Amino acid sequence: MEDSQTTALKAKDFASDQEVRWCPGCGDYAILKAIQKTLADLEVRRENTVFVSGIGCSSRFPYYMATYGFHTIHGRAPAIATGVKLASPELDVWVITGDGDGLSIGGNHLMHTLRRNVDLNIILFNNETYGLTKGQVSPTSRKGTLSPTTPRGSVSNPISPAAVALGSGGRFVARSIDITQAHLTEMLKQAHRHRGTSFVEIFQNCIVFNDAVFSEFTDRAVAPEAQVQVEHGKPLLFGADRKKGLRIIHGAWELEVVEVGLSGVTEDDVLVHDETNRTLAMLLASLEPPEYPMAVGVLYRDPAPTFDSQVLAQVESESEGRGLEDLLYGGRTWTVAG
Amino acid sequence: MEDSQTTALKAKDFASDQEVRWCPGCGDYAILKAIQKTLADLEVRRENTVFVSGIGCSSRFPYYMATYGFHTIHGRAPAIATGVKLASPELDVWVITGDGDGLSIGGNHLMHTLRRNVDLNIILFNNETYGLTKGQVSPTSRKGTLSPTTPRGSVSNPISPAAVALGSGGRFVARSIDITQAHLTEMLKQAHRHRGTSFVEIFQNCIVFNDAVFSEFTDRAVAPEAQVQVEHGKPLLFGADRKKGLRIIHGAWELEVVEVGLSGVTEDDVLVHDETNRTLAMLLASLEPPEYPMAVGVLYRDPAPTFDSQVLAQVESESEGRGLEDLLYGGRTWTVAG
């Protein structure tokens, strides 16, 4: 066991004594590093931090953290984490899940946790596959994906984790990438700062079963052109020289990519990101290369009272009420004389 | 048993011999009537029609139909119906569910069925409560709802069935009301005509546990002002004299209610419904009285290949392939001589 902390902790102080056992080259390593750094930067206390996960390569995560950790069952982490919060709202609870764990078997718990707005940080590692069970298609796998269960190609349409989170009423929805450490760490901090369910989708490379599925927009070479980093109040500009931008097609409900400077387009024509607008967030979440850049950053943020705080408020507001005696001895009783 | 049909059937020919046992005054009666009429109008054959339901007052539905019917278990009807379609794609399969059955315990199956686009007609009776279990809150119950499980008021945000269906990638999403027979019947016909998952949300009054929750927009008196019946290619007009309309707030991603004629607003300013635009459909689904009218009609329709047809295409395309013998006798075998 790690000893109670005294001085400020470094990233390594959040690493457990357990050997990390993901495949060499797995994107999970980078995420582990980012989260450990985030906790150190946030100066949280190990004993007040809990990582709850489901089942999957990604869900092995808690074993590698020097905090409290609960590796539960497939798809149920959000439900278990909800119980943790109802018992101890003061704890800092993180849920680690994958595209299979969180969206296939666990989709319903994810949806209802978001709708209730339980104060959790849910981090979904999206590698578009079931890594732990050796590479079957997941709900985020694209149509046509070849896998052991789809030898002739998947025929199902994928769902977008961020879109599902928004559709379920999520009030903090962000996106980042395993290999962009700085951005990822920033997103994790913002998620931690937000009260209520914070949902972060991380594009994570499964080097063994799904290598390079995201290279289209993650490869260093194409990244600047293929990603738009959204920020509240800032124009939706991207490209190496930030000359590309997103513009509303007026009248319609769509976005188009424009080149600032070309055919009279000025920066003012470029749409400014409003993270409190769910419709815009939905549109951004649906953008896909090659036609559009992939949107990363805080797509949506609009805090509201959390489920746990409201539930416990009802409890406390009554806590000066009746005791067990009042319950048992009160009401319609009678006495049999001795 | 009903005898095989010879001549065209009337609505009553789709009624089974079982006594209908909903509470007197329940909105389910009207829906039953509408569906029986729809099937008669569509001239479908009883033996090719299957009703699959979960558990709930609404899910008692199949017992009252003279077709094939399967009253299954809570929340699982879409999964069972998917199996029916994989076995017999030629069958006409209807799924009957409720806001609890379809969105609480069954939310994940609903989501994945929609994403896969299985060729089913899913009819969700939304009464914002758990009728059969005597009135607890459901995922569609509004915040503050008092119920046996929320004696001090529900603290969870509700979800909108239509919004969930759209968020899950549904390709036909419509809405209607138990008491508007003509409109309801029309929606059911359109749903039947659509290939792929057709999702219809019906506002249904639970007279015993949730009476009049929808009266705000269903009461005859206010209906014209409180409902907008959307139709593809037609302006989004409503109101007794159809002088009210919905207009885009330019630049923003929002709608506003305008009065045609007032302050220079003309009919041309009123937005024309485009049922192929998911973003618009999402916005329409999110409109709520009193500020906005409730949108009913086909919010979204954009057909795509169905799951069952694609799966079976893969099977057929191979069916001239190897036989069992090839499998067993082929490959690496050897013979032990006698």
Added chain:
Amino acid sequence: MSEQGPSTVSRSGAAGLRGGNSGRSREVRDSVVVRFAGDSGDGMQLAGTQFTMETALAGSDLATFPDYPAEIRAPAGTTYGVSSFQIHFGSVDVKTAGDELDVLVALNPAALKVNVSHLRIGGTILVDTGAFTARNLAKADYEVSPLEDNSLAPYQVIPLDISQLTRNAVAEFGLSAKDATRSRNMWALGLMLWMFDRDKLATVEWLGGKFAGKEGVGEANIASLNAGHAFGETVEMPASIPGYTVSKASLEPGLYRTVSGTESLAWGLVSGLRSSGLKKLVFASYPITPASPLLHTMARMKELGVVTFQAEDEIAAACAAIGASYAGSLGVTSSSGPGIALKTEAIGLAVATELPLVVVSSQRAGPSTGMPTKTEQADLFQAVYGRNSDTPVAVIAPATPADCFHIAREAVRLATRYMTPVFLLSDAYLANAAEPWHVPDVDSLEEFPVSFRTEPDGFQPFLRDPETLARPWAVPGTPGLEHRIGGIERDVHTGHISYDPENHAEMTRLRLDKIEGIARDLPLQGVELGEDGGSLAVVGWGSTYGSLYKAVERARTKGLDVSHIHIRYLSPFPRNLGELLGRFERVLVPELNAGQLVTMLRSSYLIPAEGLNRVAGQPFRIIDVELAIANAL
């Protein structure tokens, strides 16, 4: 009379006087079974509850059982819309709601049709002739009115136009005819209170409160109650129908109240919470018949440290309860058969991670959806064996509504002391049945304080208490105890992932030993009635207690050598059970299932125990068990 048969006494003045001013005689009865039956809308549950209250106050022992229609609100007048409330009360100790009816109150033809077969020959029927209209008769599929043909000849019928009598009684309050007639349940109640010489003050008072504000309604109800009572009091009653006297039961002195199993179970959980010293109980559930009432009751106990959570499904409910226990609260989850089935994977996680969890299973008739409102005892296998792998849990079951309090406390004690899931098996009967309960002095109840691990030195998440084999409860938020647990097999000390074969073998053994070890912590199995050895033991569990006890009691009064043993601890069994059963020549195991406890007893002790199995969605009738006993001897 239901149990001892009538015993008329001389119309002595004393008896006469006790009968009030009417000077009419009263027959003395040891115990009586009355059923109020009418349409769902007729307020039969209300009349029944009030009669129960007055009866309790009059010092009788009693047992009640309501019977609702399966449909939410079936059409008026139909047979499947009939609602009834049965009460069995007496001076002797009453253990069941009774096999046969002595008096049936039938407020419409359907109520008569559905219930008359349960009336004993010679029993009394009170009918509201005003409700025997052509329409209502048709709805109940009566060709001719049973009041006209001879079909009711075997019974004493009291045909009164209660509807009209009620309207007359409330005329002054100017209610509509419909509203006026509404209070006929009170008229019938009034007459029944007179018939059994019960007081009506508590009811009058209660009606006043209930309808306070509702202009005239309260008064009208009180007026018709009084009218019904007066009707009996005056000479208007046919002399052939005497009043009855049921003298006080000899209950031990103390404070009493009537409790349903649901109430006493809820209170037992909260009382257990207090005795454990834990601050909070997180009750996570998903509505399902017949388990929902417990969730509803808990939802009203927020001030006692109870947080309720209506989850999206049973899996989430079980998981939330587990998460709460992990974080140091008492996690409780509750459901019925199909919902429990969904929880089994999560319960396996609680067994693997060794966290406390109380699982309340309210059994109902199955398989699958089955008959949700009907009772059954067929989920014992599910509780004991219904998980993948060798996954032992503790299983206990209350015997009566009042017993739920104690057994719920036991569930809390065992779950927290042994860091294990505990199944509490209730059923549809226990959930709804009620009986008087001798309210305990809560402060005198045994405490079983829980101590969280706080000392970092030498802490290992799976280092066990040598006595209980329980691992330490180390709660998130405790400095220095940061650790990881999970469903993958854990090292026997550190809890780290371990695929070591011998470690797995040892952990499997420890999990089994821990649960078996609980037996040392349980009371020895006693005998409810009869000797602790002999020709025949009738062995039961759960809500069949009353029927079995009474059946054995009757058999013994007939001189048969039979004992009643009722098992509350089903896994592990009390440590003396095998030896106790071994002292009987034959063992008969009546169960409301196809034979589950009997199977467990046979494999555990290799005794030729025989089952008496009834799977009809109803409690045993005493007589059925009595016959089985007679046949066995």
Added chain:
Amino acid sequence: MSEQGPSTVSRSGAAGLRGGNSGRSREVRDSVVVRFAGDSGDGMQLAGTQFTMETALAGSDLATFPDYPAEIRAPAGTTYGVSSFQIHFGSVDVKTAGDELDVLVALNPAALKVNVSHLRIGGTILVDTGAFTARNLAKADYEVSPLEDNSLAPYQVIPLDISQLTRNAVAEFGLSAKDATRSRNMWALGLMLWMFDRDKLATVEWLGGKFAGKEGVGEANIASLNAGHAFGETVEMPASIPGYTVSKASLEPGLYRTVSGTESLAWGLVSGLRSSGLKKLVFASYPITPASPLLHTMARMKELGVVTFQAEDEIAAACAAIGASYAGSLGVTSSSGPGIALKTEAIGLAVATELPLVVVSSQRAGPSTGMPTKTEQADLFQAVYGRNSDTPVAVIAPATPADCFHIAREAVRLATRYMTPVFLLSDAYLANAAEPWHVPDVDSLEEFPVSFRTEPDGFQPFLRDPETLARPWAVPGTPGLEHRIGGIERDVHTGHISYDPENHAEMTRLRLDKIEGIARDLPLQGVELGEDGGSLAVVGWGSTYGSLYKAVERARTKGLDVSHIHIRYLSPFPRNLGELLGRFERVLVPELNAGQLVTMLRSSYLIPAEGLNRVAGQPFRIIDVELAIANAL
């Protein structure tokens, strides 16, 4: 030698000649156990499979078992990254992969460390000294190289720089040193093929095909295979290491192939589909170890009428299979413990609505997530008792990989003939283990055609076949048979909702009788080995077959009076089982669980059966069972 000990023969010319041109002698062996071990990346499974192929072609009986690391792709050189493939082959009939190794091929230090303890004293170790670098030794936590200290003294070590020898062999193909070294698994294989006098043509041919197109790679692999073989052939081998001769096994004539349990189970299902005459099999599942390979295999059988569906979870998978059966296809669902737990509610629906359903449960070590890649037999209770209410199903279990074919056919036959869910209990061992299989003539297999109901006259959904008690299978799309079914209790004939107590009692009885009645349709329980009565019966089920058979065989050669009985039908039991077991003085029930079958036998037949229980995630070692037998007698 693993089983009979060595028996050297005079270096007769004949034997010498059989040894090929080298003129070296060969020792004769009845059976040998070889394990190829190396890093996950070293292609040990591949080498093993090829060795198996050549061995099969050489006419030996054999059994193989692969052992993968739990982690997806563990870091190279680590002990938990070691992958191995064990083969046991011989002239005598081979029933297990063998307790002890005769020969261990260790391509790196970690492989040696993990496996050496399984080598018998005096056994042979082939090590690639080229891989015993400081770095690799460190990764395997070796202070000093085991090749330098005396730790390997008890064994015959063949230390060869296989890496270098391989690079030399493939120099001509101009591969990078890294790529060149890759084919050292083929070099080792070549040497092993020589050592046991196996041919290498099939492998050469296969390599040609496999790497067709891949410039040079195929040739390189073939070259190093030949080099390894030649190395043995020539005098380069230390004389202390002779070649061996393992003469042909006397297998009955016919066409053979090696099959894993997964393959033969898949083929059995498809063969059953054909024998049933049904058009389509809908296989709905959700990935889970160790059940996924079956799903993958079925996904490649589309042309045989198989539709596979990867559902969103196990519940949806079970439900989709039920929906498919309802619509007239054969619904099959497959999973492992935790996933099966999730299916139990749906299976209850299939029991209630009486629809055919095959549930394949591939058992793994639990509870909860447990040890997913390790084998166990602890889900028998779950299959037999693991549902709410009295919800009987049929439960059967294959004994060997090849047996899966027949048992899968039985699952289809029983499910369709009796309109019931059938559990087929496989496990992690069966799923991966392989053995030679005498391929049957598919046309000669028994047919059990299904007939759908089509005649409307007199049709009632629950009117049963008097013989089987099965209800008619009336498929949507059939005119005139429109009807409704569901999970609420059904009228015994019409299937309409019925809350009638006696109807429920009758339906409960019928559901039980139907399943019990299956016993009439099952083969009588036979004895695998030994007399059908006597001092001791060793009774097992499932994948322990080989160890139990061999243990009994050995005990009998020692003159002990013991028989082996292996139960394939676990619910219902064969009708003569009780009487058969009754003829033995003692009954020993070895299981890879804490005692499940033994509990069922005790309750069913009241016999003092005793368990031999090992829960370590591994198959029984023959010796363990042998000792238990000795102790029991």
